[in-house]
Amino acid sequence: MRIAGLAVAAVLLAVVAAQAESAEARPSFDPDAYMAHVRFLANDELGGRGTGSAGNDRAAEYIAEQLRLVGCQPGGDDGTFFQYFPTYETNQLDxxxxxxxxxxxxxxxxxxxxxxxxxxxxxxxxxxxxxxxxxxxxxxxxxxxxxxxxxxxxxxxxxxxxxxxxxxxxxxxxxxxxxxxxxxxxxxxxxxxxxxxxxxxxxxxxxxxxxxxxxxxxxxxxxxxxxxxxxxxxxxxxxxxxxxxxxxxxxxxxxxxxxxxxxxxxxxxxxxxxxxxAVRTGPVMARNVIGIMPGDGSTEEAIVVGGHYDHLGQLVTRDSQGSLVVHNGADDNASGTAGVLEIARVMSGGPPLHRKVVFIAFGAEEIGLLGSNYYASHPKVPLHYTRAMLNLDMIGHLYGRRLALSYEPNNKDMRELLRDASSASGIHYRRSLMFAGGSDHVSFAHSGCDIATVFACSGLHMQYHQPSDDWELIDVDGAIGIMKMMHALAVELATVEEVPRPEDE
Ligand SMILES: [Zn+2]
CATH class of the missing domain: 3.50.30.30 (Glucose Oxidase; domain 1)
Structure with missing residues (x-):
């Protein structure tokens, strides 16, 4: 008995060790890595990442570098990670x-x-x-x-x-x-x-x-x-x-x-x-940052995981007596951008998936969803091959609340996938229409190309669009849970035989 018992224990130990090893080989979500991204993007030095600012450029370069490091292929213009597009007209210094x-x-x-x-x-x-x-x-x-x-x-x-x-x-x-x-x-x-x-x-x-x-x-x-x-x-x-x-x-x-x-x-x-x-009127240029994780090669289909990286930049506020105040936008949307980067890292360490996954950090969202609009009319994977779009915008203030998700309510199969992803991640959610029209997934939902969209948001708060939206207030555990859920959902959507199609409400 004793000897046999020891043998069984040894086998069990070996199994546990092997499991631990394979778990170790596969990257998991890392609060420190996540917060490092958030802190970089929401640092005063980046000046709030306003479209057309130097801080916005630095954010784009940083995101591209992170996507490159996890092995994504450049999905932008001319073999780069960047897709450039014009925004509003203003005076600019040459x-x-x-x-x-x-x-x-x-x-x-x-x-x-x-x-x-x-x-x-x-x-x-x-x-x-x-x-x-x-x-x-x-x-x-x-x-x-x-x-x-x-x-x-x-x-x-x-x-x-x-x-x-x-x-x-x-x-x-x-x-x-x-x-x-x-x-x-x-x-x-x-x-x-x-x-x-x-x-x-x-x-x-x-x-x-x-x-x-x-x-x-x-x-x-x-x-x-x-x-x-x-x-x-x-x-x-x-x-x-x-x-x-x-x-x-x-x-x-x-x-x-x-x-x-x-x-x-x-x-x-x-x-x-x-x-x-040398001050002339012209359009301010902005850019989307796009990295692509190839699929298994058997399909042209793709899913998109995205979130916007721009924010309000420096503004004159009522109590600032005319001087500029940085709006760091830690929750809006350094939190979601960092989430996209973490999902890209974890996914790239996992097994290859059936469909391509296109990771996009959108520019110029705050001035009218301009980046996602531009992508929808100049897609890097044709939209009729793009089956689903997951949008992460403000995922840093969950604090035990239910995650607000907006998705097409008649999409029965999608509802099932959401339930699975919820139990896999331990995140409770509710369907919310509050911001259904207010972020980048809309550009995909309205493309006329049958793209299922899911928009994750931890909810509004006092710091929304205020200079006080800082990284110190980010609920890291909540954000990690949301990333786990969106990752589970993305893996499923990139793997299933048939991606659930949205239907009219
Ligand atoms: Zn936002």
Whole structure:
């Protein structure tokens, strides 16, 4: 008995060990790997991944790299992971073409370092004599007028940013809170009314917290130009202009105005500039990131697993006093994008499936489902071969609630597959119509190609579309459960003989 018992135990142990080994060989969902993706995408440095921003580009590059690492084939344009498409029209800066010249000065002034068009600049060339015009403020409030007894007509005005005594608590002007006279829009209006040709704006030497950094040229801010061309210049540019015009250094001029609250406007004789802002109207480009996991080769059919990676970017909010606030979009939709990446990783470690699986991180969802719309009209696997689409949008705030799923209710076989996937993952769900029309699966459901769609969302919350949608609030366990369920469903859909067809409701 004893010996036999030991033998049985040994066999059992061997079986358990073999199971453990094969379980180890197959990757499983990993909270740390998942959160690493979420934290990267929802990091302040990515600036909220607004369409047309550098942070959005970095997110796309990152996603492509992750898809490549798990062995997906590039599914985008020309053998890349990227599918490019045009979005809205706005003013854009063509850095290659931009140039800045101070007449008589032999040196390069690189755009982005020594000068930049402000995003709300009026496009067009700038050319003409330069004059110094203090802060470019004209107000009756404090008897302060930089245009008093000064002819601005046709001139390019060099002015200081902000207002006199900025950050001084006892200031006549706004002090720590800027008054409207400090706004770019106000300065543009006054300068235009006084006939100025353009504004060159420099940060005052006494402002310690700007580090000489120039304002970012953001496509989202460029849609509504102010009244005239506006360029921000470095202190070095400003000092060069003042010196050639026989004026004292900028710090001295600033102090003089601050002390006396008397304007110091003056022509700079013989000083002129020629600037090509290279700001032109055109479409902002965005991109979908597409990776394909091949099937077993016996069918052309495919299923799509996707989620959007863009978010709102940097916005001016009601309480931000005009400055930009990053909307990180950790739940919306770093959570779903990271889910797509994790499903791709786990699936690629499993056995080969019958159908292809197309993983897509969509761009430009927040401005009107543009990425998925574009894909639906320019698919990389023909839509009549595309049998199902699973969409993950906001899967990071489950916190024990039922998962909200939207799917075609008359699709009986799909309902069965969902029940199976639910019990395989331990995730409870309910059918929800709340966001049924509001995310990327709609582009597939409305394609007229009989594509079954399932949209997973953990639900709305206080941080939805707020700057507070941060990675610290992600319910990792909930998200892993949702991924397990969507993975189980995707594997089933990629394997079954016949993918359930949606029917009209
Ligand atoms: Zn979303």
């Amino acid at each position: 850095r290659e073409a931009a140039s800045f010249e101070i007449e008589g000065v032999e040196r390069e002034w690189p755009v982005g370092t020594d000068w930049t068009p402000l995003p709300f600049t009026q496009p067009g060339p700038i050319e003409g004599p330069v004059a110094f015009a203090g802060y470019g403020i004209q107000t009756r409030d404090f008897g302060y007028n930089d245009y008093d007894d000064f002819d601005a007509d046709g001139k390019v005005l060099l002015i200081l940013r902000y207002e006199p005594q900025a950050r001084d608590r006892r200031a006549e002007f706004g002090g720590e809170k800027p008054s409207t006279h400090a706004y770019f829009a106000t300065k543009a209006r006054r300068a235009a009314r006084n006939g100025a040709a353009a504004l060159l704006i420099v940060d005052p030497p006494s402002c310690p917290d700007d580090d000489g950094e120039l304002y970012p040229f953001s496509a989202t801010l460029a849609a509504k130009p102010y009244d005239l061309p506006m360029v921000q210049v470095s202190r070095e540019v400003a000092e060069t202009l003042l010196k050639r015009g026989g004026q004292p250094p900028l710090a001295e001029l600033e102090q003089r105005i601050t002390r006396t609250l008397k304007p110091a406007s003056a022509d700079l004789p013989g000083v002129s500039v020629r600037i090509d802002q």
